[in-house]
Amino acid sequence: MDIVVITSIVAGLFLVIGLAEPLAARLRLPFSVILAAVGILIGSGAAFFWSTELTDALNPVALAILNLPIRSNVFLYVFLPTLLFQVTLGMNLRRMLDDWVPILVLAVVAVVAATFAVGYALFYASALPLAACLLVGAIVSTTDPSAVVSIFRSIAAPKRLSRIIEGESLMNDAAAIALFGLFMGYVMSGVPDPDMGAAILGFPVLMLGGALTGIAIGRIAVGVMVLVARFELALISVSVALPYITYIVAEQLAGVSGVIAVLGAGLTLNLLGPGRLPPQSWNALREVWDLLAHWAGALIFILAALLIPRLLDGLRVSDLGLIAVVTLAAIAARAVILFGLLPLLARLRLSPRVERPYRTAILWGGLRGAVTLALALAVTESFRVPIEVKRLVGILATGFTLFTLMVQGTTLRWVIGRLGLDKLGPLDAALSQQVIAVALQQVREDMASTAEQYRLTRDTVRAEAKKFARRLDRAVEAAEASEEILDRDRVTLGLIALAGAERDLILERFRERAVSVRLADRILSNADRLIEATRSGGRLGYLRGARAGTGGGPRLRGAVFLHNRLRVSRPLARLTADRFEMLLAQRLILNDLHSFIDNRIRRIHGRRVADLLHDLLDRRGEELQQTLDGQRLQYPGYAEELERRFIRRTALRLEEREYTAMREDGLIGSELYQTLMQDIAGRRSDAEGRPKLDLRPRKQDLVRQSPLFADLDDRTVRQLARALVTRYTADGERIIRRDSPARSVFFIASGAVEMDLPGGPKRLGRGEMFGQIALLLKHPRRAEVRAIAPSTLLILDEARFLRLLKTSPVLQRAVRDSAAARGFDPEEVFAGRDWNTAPRGAATLEPDQTPDAATAEGTSDAPDRDARPQRPA
Known part of the structure; x- marks a missing residue:
């Protein structure tokens, strides 16, 4: 094919992409629908001009379009990795992980349900073998991510709902392609009735293997990017190679899902990249991928639409009924997921509650697109698939895709309007009127100051002010007449x-x-x-x-x-x-x-x-x-180190701003500016390094700052610090179980805990203690204690606590006060104790046999047994 013709066609496609987006906005249709329509028109027009005898002038162009080397591998190996990789880079991974259960269930269960619903419906309605019917189900089960995203942006759906549906539409591509690979193997081998047990067992292997492959390659790529981090273009080039290498290695070498592998590599870069790559390089990388994905997404739709006339070749009247069966089965399967599974997940608190109008919009917005056509094309290209199966697979997949694009896509905004999703609620409507009134009042004040500043003509100002005043009055009246906001x-x-x-x-x-x-x-x-x-x-x-x-x-x-x-x-x-x-x-x-x-x-x-x-x-x-x-x-001291680091970074930012202003004012030249910027970059790299945190607590400082030990001398403080055992607790961690034996007392160095007492919950904070009442009364614990914030506890065993209590009036008063506050008689708490003789083994506070903090009694992850004596770490 002539290079001039190919260049002209490529340039024409980019021109179409540039004009299609404003056209879609003007017609209020999804961008993908416009691209598909343009692609169909181009493909049909080329076929018409090549076959007609009206003119021969356009025959070279028509022939070039018809002979474009569009194969399924072009979509699967060139365009699909680009689209998937860019979406993963733009995802808020931490928020996606919050909703991983509904995303995974919707992505996998919805695809499997659609595959089997369509497959068995088609099996009973046609003469195709079951394997071929299930293959058609896998092909039409995946929705188009770009169409779904544009739908939810147009109706301003809640962010969490949008995030779940976007994640589902992204992941279901991988599930559908994995199922496609399984059933395609059965069709090519001539197995009429596939072994469902083997198919179900093989499915998770493909998914898990793809994820591990992608994560491994992604981590290697991040390491390479760190090595070339000083060279921005080199770093971006490595990122461009990453999805293609990952897809090829997964599909050709590892024999696992290439789509899942690309997702794993992209998510790995998304998670590790911001913290290990320079911020400006990371932003540039994201911008390049946004542009690549925009081009790839548009080209994949146009090129796939060019295939529609070819795939529909040989259409019969009887095939229309089978297309209707596929369409009804696919919509019904999706309706079961949306109106059956989603409410169930919401009741189980695994998914946010999705209102019925939103579910209806999701159902009607399940558009199919380029992935469906690419998989159908892969079937028609295989010489191992029977001819009749190839014909029907191409026709059914293409017919269903056309229905979703041309019927659902063109009526989607009407459906959204009928559902009322394009209108403000009463509260937002009332608020909008007040916002407009406040904004116009501010504009009037700014206009008056502007007119005075620039000494504008009084008549001109007066005439415009009257017009604006009328608009302001109408806004105020609307705000007063709107529904009152509580x-x-x-x-x-x-x-x-x-x-x-x-x-x-x-x-x-x-x-x-x-x-x-x-x-x-x-x-x-x-x-x-x-x-x-x-x-x-x-x-x-x-x-x-x-x-x-x-x-x-x-x-x-x-x-x-x-x-x-x-x-x-x-x-x-x-x-x-x-x-x-x-x-x-x-x-x-x-x-x-x-x-x-x-x-x-x-x-x-x-x-x-x-x-x-x-x-x-x-x-x-x-x-x-x-x-x-x-x-x-x-x-102590670590927060000050972080604050010094913040001051250093702030000073560098202000210094950089001054140099930039000087260059813009022409006070310094570009060469000097670049030298100064390089110097700042070096110092900023040093300032970014975070000071190392030493987890070893300074127990003497903690003891001295606690009011419970205010009357202790220095020697006793040192002995007590050595005897205390430090234990860290996370938010929600159980510290003491009810009815567990009392063997130690807990002092709160930082954080807070909550005691579930018979009379109601009680919260304790820094400088307080718990566990002493049960120990003194020799009773099992009456309260369960949980941390309500990340806390650091200092634990003292029974013998040393009693020794300390004997010599510390402040601690004795604290124990008496806590006993009285919890309904105990302080004298009863101290009764039965011989204060003239120290408990056995408590002649000193030195930690000769201090229990390890991890085996303190009453914890949720340690058995109730005496701790093995060992020296604290």
Whole structure:
């Protein structure tokens, strides 16, 4: 084929891509529908001009289009890895992991259900063997991700719902292609009735093997990128090669799912890249992949649509009935998932509740596209598939795809309108009128100051001011006539706006290098969770979301277990340092939110709501400061090191800003500017290094700062510090079980715990103790104790506690006060003790036989037995 003709065709396709997007916006149709229609027109037009005798001038172009080397491998090996890889880079992985159960269930179960529903319906309606029918089901079971994403953006669906459906539409490509590979093997081998047990067992092997392959290659690629991190273009080039190498290795060498492997590699880069690659290089990499994916997504639709006339060749009237069977079976299977499985997941609290109108929009928006056509093309290209099977597979897959694009796609916005998803709710409508009135009032004030500043003509200003005043009056009247907003709703709306402003501040601080690169993604995820928690739970949801953002989660609990049980401290040290840095960053951001309340929220919702938001923000700041103070107490000096690091990075940012301003003003040249920037880059690299956190607690400092030990002399403090055993607890961890034997007393060095007493729960914080009443009364524990925040406990065994209690009046008063507060007679607690003789083995506080903290009694993961004596670590 002439290179000039090929170049012309490629240039024409890019021109079509450039014009299709504004056309889709004007016609209010999905972008993919416009591309498919254009592709069909081009393919049909080429076939018409080649076959007609009206003109021969366009025959070379028509022949070139008809002879384009479009094969299934072009879609599967060139375009599909690009699309999948870019989507994984743009995903908020931490938020996706929050909803991994509904995403995985919808992706796998929905595809399997559609495959078998279509397969068996077609088997009973046609003469095709079961393997071929199931092959058709696998081909038509996957939805098009780009179409689904555009649908939910157009109806402004809740973010969590959009995230679940986007994740499902991405993962179901992998499930469908894996099933396609299984049933394609049966069809090519001539097996009429496949072994379903073997198919079911082979499916997870393909998926798991693909995931492990992708993760391994992704980690290797990240290591290579780190080596070439100084060279931005080299780093981007490695990223471009990554999905193709991964797909080829998985499919050709490992014999596993290439799609899943590409997803695994992309998610690995998404998780590791932001923390190990320079921020500017990471942003440039994302921008390049956005452009590549846009081109690939558009080209795959146009080229696939060019095949439709070829795939429909040989269409018979009887085939229309089979297309209807496939269409009805596929829609019915998807309806069962949406109206049966999704509500069940919501009842089990594994998925957010999806309103019926949204489920209806999802059902009608299940468009099929290029992947379906590419798989059908792969069947028609195989010489090992019977001719009649190839013909029917191509026709059925193409006919169903055309139905979803041309019928569902073109009527989707009408369906959304009928469902009322394109309209504001009463609360949002009422709020919008007030927002407009406030905005126009501000504009009028700014207009007056502008006219005065520039000394505009009075008549001109007066004429325009009258027009604007009429519009403002109408806006005020509409706001007054709109539905009244309850104060509770105003608070919720104000908190949503406040959480959104917090997210914007995080992004701004990240651009200014005030927030660490490695933690920016995690802090943004916490901000997104805060917004969603506020939408669903109002004021209480906001506070719960804020507390969850300062906790450690399952990762911290796992790290605490490794540290306490196996003495593996590195994960706990890293997560604790991350938490330290996150707390400092959140404190800086919270300080800037008060001005947002005064400048923006007060004007819309009024003084009372603004004051309440100030109070909530103050309460959140106090809780955060208490947590930070506990960390400071536990690791003195580390917070100061982080603050010095922040000051150094801020100074570098300001210095960089000054040099940039000087270059823009022409005070320095480009060569000097580049030299200065290189110097700043080197110093910034040094400043990014985080100080190492030593987990070993300074127990003497903790003892001295506790009011319970205020009357101890230095020698006793040193002995007590050596005798105390440190134990770390994660949020929610059970410390003491009810009815367990009492053998030690716990002092809270940092954090907080909750005691589930018979009379009701009681919370204890830093500087308090628990476990002493049961020990003195020689009774089993009456309360269950759990940590309600990441805490550090100091544990003292019975013998040394009694020795210390005998010599410390302050501790005796604290025990008496705690006994009285919990309904015990203090004299009864101290009765029966011979204070003239020390307990056996307690002549000194020296830790000759101190129990290990990990085997302290009453814990959820340790049996109730005497701890083996050993010296504390």
